[in-house]
Amino acid sequence: MPVNYATPAPEALFPVAGVRLGTAEAGIRKKNRRDLTLIEFAPGSRAAGVFTQNRCCAAPVTLCREHLAGGSSIRALVINTGIANAATGEQGMRAARDTCDAVAKLLGCKADDVLPFSTGVILEHLPVDRLIAGLPAAQADLAADHWHAAAHAIMTTDTVAKAASRRITSADSLITVTGISKGAGMIRPNMATMLGFVATDAGIAPDLLQKLAKEAAEASFNCITVDGDTSTNDSFVVIATGASGCMIASEASPHWPGVRDAVIGVATELAQAIVRDGEGATKFITVKVGGGGTAAECRLVAYAIGHSPLVKTAFFASDPNLGRILAAIGYAGIADLDAAGVRVWLGSRVGNVSEEVLVSENGGRADSYREEDGSRIMQAAEITVRVDLGRGAAHAIVWTCDLSYDYVKINADYRS
Amino acid sequence: MPVNYATPAPEALFPVAGVRLGTAEAGIRKKNRRDLTLIEFAPGSRAAGVFTQNRCCAAPVTLCREHLAGGSSIRALVINTGIANAATGEQGMRAARDTCDAVAKLLGCKADDVLPFSTGVILEHLPVDRLIAGLPAAQADLAADHWHAAAHAIMTTDTVAKAASRRITSADSLITVTGISKGAGMIRPNMATMLGFVATDAGIAPDLLQKLAKEAAEASFNCITVDGDTSTNDSFVVIATGASGCMIASEASPHWPGVRDAVIGVATELAQAIVRDGEGATKFITVKVGGGGTAAECRLVAYAIGHSPLVKTAFFASDPNLGRILAAIGYAGIADLDAAGVRVWLGSRVGNVSEEVLVSENGGRADSYREEDGSRIMQAAEITVRVDLGRGAAHAIVWTCDLSYDYVKINADYRS
Numbered sequence: 001m002p003v004n005y006a007t008p009a010p011e012a013l014f015p016v017a018g019v020r021l022g023t024a025e026a027g028i029r030k031k032n033r034r035d036l037t038l039i040e041f042a043p044g045s046r047a048a049g050v051f052t053q054n055r056c057c058a059a060p061v062t063l064c065r066e067h068l069a070g071g072s073s074i075r076a077l078v079i080n081t082g083i084a085n086a087a088t089g090e091q092g093m094r095a096a097r098d099t100c101d102a103v104a105k106l107l108g109c110k111a112d113d114v115l116p117f118s119t120g121v122i123l124e125h126l127p128v129d130r131l132i133a134g135l136p137a138a139q140a141d142l143a144a145d146h147w148h149a150a151a152h153a154i155m156t157t158d159t160v161a162k163a164a165s166r167r168i169t170s171a172d173s174l175i176t177v178t179g180i181s182k183g184a185g186m187i188r189p190n191m192a193t194m195l196g197f198v199a200t201d202a203g204i205a206p207d208l209l210q211k212l213a214k215e216a217a218e219a220s221f222n223c224i225t226v227d228g229d230t231s232t233n234d235s236f237v238v239i240a241t242g243a244s245g246c247m248i249a250s251e252a253s254p255h256w257p258g259v260r261d262a263v264i265g266v267a268t269e270l271a272q273a274i275v276r277d278g279e280g281a282t283k284f285i286t287v288k289v290g291g292g293g294t295a296a297e298c299r300l301v302a303y304a305i306g307h308s309p310l311v312k313t314a315f316f317a318s319d320p321n322l323g324r325i326l327a328a329i330g331y332a333g334i335a336d337l338d339a340a341g342v343r344v345w346l347g348s349r350v351g352n353v354s355e356e357v358l359v360s361e362n363g364g365r366a367d368s369y370r371e372e373d374g375s376r377i378m379q380a381a382e383i384t385v386r387v388d389l390g391r392g393a394a395h396a397i398v399w400t401c402d403l404s405y406d407y408v409k410i411n412a413d414y415r416s
Numbered sequence: 417m418p419v420n421y422a423t424p425a426p427e428a429l430f431p432v433a434g435v436r437l438g439t440a441e442a443g444i445r446k447k448n449r450r451d452l453t454l455i456e457f458a459p460g461s462r463a464a465g466v467f468t469q470n471r472c473c474a475a476p477v478t479l480c481r482e483h484l485a486g487g488s489s490i491r492a493l494v495i496n497t498g499i500a501n502a503a504t505g506e507q508g509m510r511a512a513r514d515t516c517d518a519v520a521k522l523l524g525c526k527a528d529d530v531l532p533f534s535t536g537v538i539l540e541h542l543p544v545d546r547l548i549a550g551l552p553a554a555q556a557d558l559a560a561d562h563w564h565a566a567a568h569a570i571m572t573t574d575t576v577a578k579a580a581s582r583r584i585t586s587a588d589s590l591i592t593v594t595g596i597s598k599g600a601g602m603i604r605p606n607m608a609t610m611l612g613f614v615a616t617d618a619g620i621a622p623d624l625l626q627k628l629a630k631e632a633a634e635a636s637f638n639c640i641t642v643d644g645d646t647s648t649n650d651s652f653v654v655i656a657t658g659a660s661g662c663m664i665a666s667e668a669s670p671h672w673p674g675v676r677d678a679v680i681g682v683a684t685e686l687a688q689a690i691v692r693d694g695e696g697a698t699k700f701i702t703v704k705v706g707g708g709g710t711a712a713e714c715r716l717v718a719y720a721i722g723h724s725p726l727v728k729t730a731f732f733a734s735d736p737n738l739g740r741i742l743a744a745i746g747y748a749g750i751a752d753l754d755a756a757g758v759r760v761w762l763g764s765r766v767g768n769v770s771e772e773v774l775v776s777e778n779g780g781r782a783d784s785y786r787e788e789d790g791s792r793i794m795q796a797a798e799i800t801v802r803v804d805l806g807r808g809a810a811h812a813i814v815w816t817c818d819l820s821y822d823y824v825k826i827n828a829d830y831r832s
Contacts, residue, residue, distance in 0.1 A: 055753040056746025056779075087742040089756070089780030122739020123781050186726055186743065227725045229740070230747035309643045309725070309819075310602055310827055317828035323538020324645070326503040327602065330472025331646035337471040340505070363472075364505030365539050403725075405824050411726055412733030 003284040003381050003401065005276035007161045010148035014165045014176045017201035018042035018241030022141030023153040026134030028127060029082030029120060034153040036131060038138040039077040039197065040107060045241040046206055047074035047115065048213040052189075052234035058086035059096040060116040061233060067100075067112050071206070074239060075113040077197065078103050078135075081156050081182075085118040085126040086232035095128040102132040106139050117235055119156055119182065119195055151180040154195055157410060158184045160277050164269035170258040173246045175202045177262040181270035185279040185411060187226035188307075189217075189234050196221055196236040198266050202259045203242025205249050212263055213238040220267035224399045226278035227407075228307040238263060275399045280407030283315045284382050290395040291388040297334050298389070298396035304332035305385060305398075312403035315383065320374030322346065322359050325385060334389070339363050341390030348380035356386070419700040419797050419817065421692035423567065423577040430581045430592045431560035433617035434458035434657025438557030439569040442550030444543060445498030445536060450569040452547060454554040455493040455613070456523060461657040462622055463490035463531065464629040468605070468650035474502035475512040476532040477649060483516075483528050487622070490655060491529040493613065494519050494551075497572050497598075501534040501542040502648035511544040518548040522555050533651055535572055535598065535611055567596040570611055573826060574600045576693050580685035586674040589662045591618045593678040597686035601695040601827060603642035604723075605633075605650050612637055612652040614682050618675045619658025621665050628679055629654040636683035640815045642694035643823075644723040654679060691815045696822030699731045700798050706811040707804040713750050714805070714812035720748035721801060721814075728819035731799065736790030738762065738775050741801060750805075755779045757806030764796035772802070 018041055026036040041047075049068055051061045067074075078099055085092045100114040107114075118126060141149075151161035165178040179198030196217075204212065217236045248255050276284050287305050292298035305311055308328040314321040322344070329342060340363040347356035357373045358366045377383065434457055442452040457463075465484055467477045483490075494515055501508045516530040523530075534542060557565075567577035581594040595614030612633075620628065633652045664671050692700050703721050708714035721727055724744040730737040738760070745758060756779040763772035773789045774782045793799065 052747075054743060054746035055750060056742045056755045056758075084739070087739055087755075087776060087780055089778050092780065121737070122743055123776065124739070125781075186740075188747075229724050229726050229743060232739075232743050232746060308645050309823070310645050313824055313827035316824065319828065321537070323500070323503055323540070323648075324602075326472045327470060327538060327645060327648050330470035330648060331604075334471060339472045339503075342472075360503065360539065362505050364503055364508065365541075403824060405821050407725070408729050408732065408819060408821050408824060411729035412735065 002160045002277040003281055005160060005273050007151065008163055008165065012165060013147040013163050013178055014167050015144035016176045016178050016199045016241065018045060018243030019199045020142040020144050021146040021150040022138040023149050024134045024137035024141060026080065026131050028080050028131060035081045036134045036138050037079040037150045037153045038135065038142065039150065040142055041075055041239055042241050042243050045074055045239055046204065046209055047237055047239045048210040049235060049237040050213055050217045052231055054230050054232045056087055056232050058084055058118060058233040059088055059092035060085055060118045061235060062093065063096045063100065064115045064235060067115055070112050073113060074115060075109040076103050076107055077115050077117060079117040079154050080131055081154055082120040083118060083124050083126045084120045084122045084233050086122040088125055091125060095126040098128050099131055102135055106135055115237065117195055119233055122232055147178055147180060154180065154182040156182065157279060158182050158277055162270055162273040164266040166262045166266055168258045168262050170246065170255045173244060175200060175244050175246055175255065175259055177266050179266045179270050181274060183274040184277050185226055186229040186231040187224060187274060187278065188228045188230045189221045189224065196267065196270050198263055199239040199241065200259060200263060201241050201244035202255060203247040204240040208248060208250065209238060209240055212260060216264045216267040219264050220271035223397050224271045224275045225303060225306050226275060226401060272399055275401050278401035279410045280404040281401035282404055283402040285315060285400050286384040287398045287400065288384060289387045289389065291390050291392060292394040293392040295394045295396050298394050300334065301329055301332040301387060301389065302396050302398035304328040306400035309403050315402035316404045318378040320371065320378050322374060326360060329387060343388040345386040346374060346377050347384040347386060348377040349382045350380050418576045418693040419697055421576060421689050424579055424581065426564035428581060429563040429579050429594055430583050432592045432594050432615045432657065434461060434659030435615050436558040436560050437562040437566040438554040439565050440550045440553035440557060442496065443546050444496050451497045452550045452554050453495040453566050453569045454551065454558065455566065456558055457491055457655055458657050458659050461490055461655055462620065462625055463653055463655045464626040465651060465653040466629055466633045468647055470646050470648045472503055472648050474500055474534060474649040475504055475508035476501055476534045477651060478509065479512045479516065480531045480651060483531055486528050489529060490531060491525040492519050492523055493531050493533060495533040495570050496547055497570055498536040499534060499540050499542045500536045500538045500649050502538040504541055507541060511542040514544050515547055518551055522551055531653065533611055535649055538648055563594055563596060570596065570598040572598065573695060574598050574693055578686055578689040580682045582678045582682055584674045584678050586662065586671040589660060591616060591660050591662055591671065591675055593682050595682045595686050597690060599690040600693050601643055602645040602647040603640060603690060603694065604644045604646045605637045605640065612683065612686050614679055615655040615657065616675060616679060617657050617660035618671060619663040620656040624664060624666065625654060625656055628676060632680045632683040635680050636687035639813050640687045640691045641719060641722045642691060642817060688815055691817050694817035695826045696820040697817035698820055699818040701731060701816050702800040703814045703816065704800060705803045705805065707806050707808060708810040709808040711810045711812050714810050716750065717745055717748040717803060718812050718814035720744040722816035725819050731818035732820045734794040736787065736794050738790060742776060745803060759804045761802040762790060762793050763800040763802060764793040765798045766796050
């Protein structure tokens, strides 16, 4: 069960003008599940994406980069679950190209206008014939209000579908931003995450759209980690159809602040949903590191805490074994860190009630800290670790989850 | 249960001339267990150590560095379990100094001649009065053949005591090297590990001893990881009493190659024993990375594989989900890695029977690879992952273990 997250109801996911979605059962890996998703965009739609930095990136990621580099408009996304088409060599590249060709033929566009995405097991070949055979059914299913079904169809080890939607009124125009994401394991995005798609019916100039995709990824998917494993398939794409009639040519546009906030807001909801549904998660942990000399060193510390299996199991046990957090700060990699200058707080949020206590200062336990305070806070499902490095003004944030028996169970059983 | 490791019998741990060991119940954290160890060395003994690079290092680590920097000879080690005396500020430093003063008074030496070590819970204060009250009993217990008891007394979450011993005949002299270590979690040593002590009755010149301690740590403790968490208390110390009468003044000494090999060999046995007893371990995994441009990049890849919870849970499940290894290679941090040039083998050792199969080449699954071969090899308790990066001649090795339900259980329960 995810931590304080439920999929929005279908009617809470607003259709985006110029976007239709369809799903189908292609039998990629398992029978009787919708594992193929087609998302079609109106002519003139633009897309920008950021992708995994993993050097063993999947074939579809390579092809997405190619097609986006072409600068043409984008007419469709095609997404399969079950097989990641990663570490599949030349055969994998052919499978991804054949998929785009087949979609292009169906929709009457160029193969360059199609972006392919795959998620699932690595090192196994995509059954591309079955995928292509399933496309007509997905096309027949295309509808503007199928965001909810698409969010379900792209899941793998996810226990819950992830979606978010916002409508803004901007200078008398109604603009919609809706997105879906998937992911629960192999989550430590680096520039993007395992499949996140956000669409808006605003029109956005190509340079600005690319900037927005990067900024939104930095503020959302690039701040989450479940297990520290950067996927071979991480992809985050923002699509702007322009079908609302609002065109944003530059940052001076009156629509820009509202659309920018909505896209970043939807991306952040989707990213946090992945952590809330992190494999085996029972707690949602926010790690805020401030007082750093650089943002990079704050991120080092935040990820050291967020990745430590000792810290993560302590959260699972609701055990305020907070020395483990200090150990992680100490080994994070800041060579000249003065441990005596570091302060650490532990906080919780239960409903609308927030609480925070100072745990450590002057190189040791804070005089005011009481074990019973730590124990009470550790019981909460939403916990914040706040660190002040005492070195400067830079800061960083990481969202993560705990490490439970179920994490091991899920990953020991995944392929069987 | 550790993976293919049992504590040597008491009689297999050869006494080292000039060394006596004693243990006692001091009630540091729990009743009815020997938690205090005193190791006494003959006058004129020299020691060299390497210590954690964790910036939140423990008070005893700071004091060890001070005392070793003084260059005086070393007369005793004093070791407690239960409380790590880490993140304890000024009060922790006073506790460590008081401990050394008390040992010096008992043994009639200087406080600078005593090295203190602590292991256990971080962020709690050492009950130094109880520790000091226990010292006379430990002194009364001093004996040359108490290595076995000392190996037990320094354990924390270890399920088995760790010791190794060798005798070499070098140019008609009999030289002994015996050592003990402890550790099972918070194990990703950086320059040293959580308490490893190796003593020899050879005499070794101070510069050479320091070089040997560093070289032995690099080849042994610095190649292991259980959970990626670098401890606040990692300490590895080599003591040379000289009581055998063999003095090694330089690398030209005829005794040097034999003593060097014996010290590195004992250190490697002790380091591997920690991984074999890694928290919840059911498999012992050797990761060998070759063909690298630099040793540093080989270590990046080896640790990425060794730390990935997805790889570690696949080993626990005996599931040849080998795409996870390729993903780890891809995100290890070699920015210009050509995935098509990487080759990966999987191997096993059962008794004297070794087997190895090529898993991946040319950016995908090797044509010759059969899933049943991978499944068979993954059943073994000793597995080797061998990677050729195809970039150069550098190499690195890391020893690690799998990630099991029991890992979570042990760390969720540790303090309760």
